Amino acid sequence: xxxxxxxxxxxxxxxxxxxxxxxxxxxxxxxxxxxxxxxxxxxxxxxxxxxxxxxxxxxxxxxxxxxxxxxxxxxxxxxxxxxxxxxxxxxxxxxxxxxxxxxxxxxxxxxxxxxxxxxxxxxxxxxxxxxxxx
Amino acid sequence: xxxxxxxxxxxxxxxxxxxxxxxxxxxxxxxxxxxxxxxxxxxxxxxxxxxxxxxxxxxxxxxxxxxxxxxxxxxxxxxxxxxxxxxxxxxxxxxxxxxxxxxxxxxxxxxxxxxxxxxxxxxxxxxxxxxxxxxxxxxxxxxx
Numbered sequence: 001x002x003x004x005x006x007x008x009x010x011x012x013x014x015x016x017x018x019x020x021x022x023x024x025x026x027x028x029x030x031x032x033x034x035x036x037x038x039x040x041x042x043x044x045x046x047x048x049x050x051x052x053x054x055x056x057x058x059x060x061x062x063x064x065x066x067x068x069x070x071x072x073x074x075x076x077x078x079x080x081x082x083x084x085x086x087x088x089x090x091x092x093x094x095x096x097x098x099x100x101x102x103x104x105x106x107x108x109x110x111x112x113x114x115x116x117x118x119x120x121x122x123x124x125x126x127x128x129x130x131x132x133x134x
Numbered sequence: 135x136x137x138x139x140x141x142x143x144x145x146x147x148x149x150x151x152x153x154x155x156x157x158x159x160x161x162x163x164x165x166x167x168x169x170x171x172x173x174x175x176x177x178x179x180x181x182x183x184x185x186x187x188x189x190x191x192x193x194x195x196x197x198x199x200x201x202x203x204x205x206x207x208x209x210x211x212x213x214x215x216x217x218x219x220x221x222x223x224x225x226x227x228x229x230x231x232x233x234x235x236x237x238x239x240x241x242x243x244x245x246x247x248x249x250x251x252x253x254x255x256x257x258x259x260x261x262x263x264x265x266x267x268x269x270x271x272x273x274x275x276x277x278x
Contacts, residue, residue, distance in 0.1 A: 114228075
């Protein structure tokens with residue numbers, strides 16, 4: 001007799017207005033065994049999180065239309081139901097101040113672009129093993 | 135020549151030196167295979183398709199933003215295009231995007247030239263990626 005153990009939905013929210021990066025990240029997330037939920041910009045990410053907090057992790061681009069990644073993180077860190085979600089920030093902004101500001105806002109990890117699939121895979125592994133305690 | 139002049143000359147010089155380089159570094163492009171998820175369509179073909187659909191729209195936006203004098207928005211588009219270009223191995227295009235960002239910041243009155251170069255480089259990238267896509271789909275019967 002075989003049993004099927006139903007795993008809880010392990011979804012990852014991905015927000016990036018660049019479809020190439022979004023697709024690459026989503027593929028790596030799938031490869032890691034998680035389900036990507038893709039949105040095009042920071043405002044969509046914010047709206048999604050307003051309705052649903054059932055995410056294992058979130059991955060945001062820094063520079064997005066309407067609402068930047070760092071602003072979505074700041075919002076998440078003010079709400080109890082979203083505070084536990086670890087967030088990885090990705091950006092092609094070379095200024096180290098962006099990294100400092102991201103961590104100050106509550107980002108868990110930071111990955112500069114361009115990144116190799118191996119770097120992405122390693123960073124995702126770190127992200128999925130993290131839990132943010134408020 | 136002041137320090138900004140010399141820095142910009144170095145950037146432009148680097149870009150032009152690279153123009154003899156290939157439009158796409160296939161080593162970078164090929165490395166993306168390691169992000170392929172099981173049972174999904176070919177990732178590299180998908181990424182090429184997305185790029186070839188998105189980049190012309192961003193380049194057109196940049197021209198419009200130049201006409202409108204909206205250099206901030208123009209720079210944002212260059213920034214976004216830089217990330218996807220680098221990811222697919224379009225290294226000259228990446229440098230031109232960076233040059234556009236730098237010139238918007240430092241010498242905005244000289245923006246027309248690098249923007250024109252960026253449009254021309256995209257044509258090389260388009261050709262190289264289309265050829266790469268053709269080669270990959272020829273090896274993948276399901277995608278024909």
